[in-house]
Amino acid sequence: MRIIFTSTGEGWDAKIDPRFGRTDYILVYDEEKDELVAHDNREIMEVAHGAGPKTAQKIHEFKADVLITGNGPGGNAAGILKTMPLKIFIRAGGMSIREAYEAYKDDALEPGA
Amino acid sequence: MRIAIASGKGGTGKTFLAVNLALKAAETQTTLLMDLDVEEPNGGIFIQADAADVHKVTRAIPIWDPGACNLCGKCISWCKFNAIIKLGEMILVMPPLCHSCYACSELCPMQALPMEQQSLGEIRHLKLGKLDFTESKLDIGLEQSSPLIERTLEFADEHFGDKELQLLDSPPGTACAMVSAVKTVDYVILISEPTPFGLFDLNLAVETVRQLGLPFSVVINRDGIGNNDIYKYLEKEKIQLLAKIPHQREIAEMYSRGEIIYQQVPAVDEALNQILSKIRSLS
Numbered sequence: 001m002r003i004i005f006t007s008t009g010e011g012w013d014a015k016i017d018p019r020f021g022r023t024d025y026i027l028v029y030d031e032e033k034d035e036l037v038a039h040d041n042r043e044i045m046e047v048a049h050g051a052g053p054k055t056a057q058k059i060h061e062f063k064a065d066v067l068i069t070g071n072g073p074g075g076n077a078a079g080i081l082k083t084m085p086l087k088i089f090i091r092a093g094g095m096s097i098r099e100a101y102e103a104y105k106d107d108a109l110e111p112g113a
Numbered sequence: 114m115r116i117a118i119a120s121g122k123g124g125t126g127k128t129f130l131a132v133n134l135a136l137k138a139a140e141t142q143t144t145l146l147m148d149l150d151v152e153e154p155n156g157g158i159f160i161q162a163d164a165a166d167v168h169k170v171t172r173a174i175p176i177w178d179p180g181a182c183n184l185c186g187k188c189i190s191w192c193k194f195n196a197i198i199k200l201g202e203m204i205l206v207m208p209p210l211c212h213s214c215y216a217c218s219e220l221c222p223m224q225a226l227p228m229e230q231q232s233l234g235e236i237r238h239l240k241l242g243k244l245d246f247t248e249s250k251l252d253i254g255l256e257q258s259s260p261l262i263e264r265t266l267e268f269a270d271e272h273f274g275d276k277e278l279q280l281l282d283s284p285p286g287t288a289c290a291m292v293s294a295v296k297t298v299d300y301v302i303l304i305s306e307p308t309p310f311g312l313f314d315l316n317l318a319v320e321t322v323r324q325l326g327l328p329f330s331v332v333i334n335r336d337g338i339g340n341n342d343i344y345k346y347l348e349k350e351k352i353q354l355l356a357k358i359p360h361q362r363e364i365a366e367m368y369s370r371g372e373i374i375y376q377q378v379p380a381v382d383e384a385l386n387q388i389l390s391k392i393r394s395l396s
């Protein structure tokens with residue numbers, strides 16, 4: 001499984017970024033390889049319109065199975081994410097990446113649209 | 114002469130002033146009033162006229178033609194609004210983000226993004242004596258009001274360009290919608306109220322109108338509430354105070370019943386006289 005977290009930082013101790021489109025980092029965890037890779041998304045600050053779709057496009061490129069985020073994607077981004085075979089979990093804002101991953105494995109996260 | 118009635122803050126009396134001013138002006142001259150608060154126009158409540166013709170307004174959106182597309186992705190880099198994205202071998206257009214600028218469609222080397230007209234909203238036209246009134250309403254679910262505001266202004270140029278006075282009831286705030294409406298006028302009347310919120314938002318509106326390089330003056334509504342800071346501000350900034358409308362419970366009561374105020378409240382009629390004589394001195 002490849003799991004994506006919206007994150008405010010780069011490692012397991014960083015916090016989930018509650019924002020989807022304007023998340024600071026996109027973390028991709030590959031369970032098979034046990035490898036956590038951080039992608040800096042802060043250039044999104046310069047984007048005035050369509051931050052959600054732009055981040056959704058990146059997520060498509062990372063080919064993940066699961067997305068763990070906070071507030072959940074907005075309407076435009078949600079429409080794009082629906083075209084992907086992706087399970088979305090929301091309300092993980094404020095948790096560390098590690099806590100969010102544990103909660104996911106314990107089936108304790110809320111599924112998002 | 115085209116004049117906008119605008120405010121930084123919502124609920125300060127734009128529609129109240131626009132409707133009363135338009136009806137009074139129309140007693141003697143041909144007048145057009147456009148309600149451009151396209152998200153929730155309500156000027157029509159006060160214009161007691163039956164005959165309405167309705168004009169549908171559309172805007173152009175690119176539609177992806179998968180047969181023609183070579184997936185070069187140039188459209189994605191051109192779109193300043195990120196309204197087009199590429200997902201693998203698929204191009205997705207998001208109409209809510211599209212500004213109908215045609216860049217993707219015109220520049221596509223494969224002509225794979227032809228533009229198609231989609232519904233945007235409607236313009237309702239009423240006629241009452243010397244007054245022509247238009248009310249533009251955005252379709253439910255659409256986010257951008259500027260395209261409909263621009264279409265309405267074109268519609269007004271086409272059908273009502275000969276009206277001696279053209280008044281425009283602007284959308285609230287100082288964002289794109291307000292700028293789209295106000296940037297086409299000869300003069301702006303800003304209306305606010307003497308409260309801290311009223312002053313803060315008036316200042317934003319003044320900065321916006323100054324940046325647009327438009328002449329303007331200010332009407333203060335609900336004079337008597339709040340404090341004097343807004344008057345000190347106008348003095349300091351050397352902005353003309355065009356008229357003051359007193360805070361009176363009966364005005365609010367009449368307004369809430371959809372009544373015309375100036376025929377019933379002399380203080381409002383006097384304020385309108387001051388405003389109209391200013392307007393007439395401009396042309």
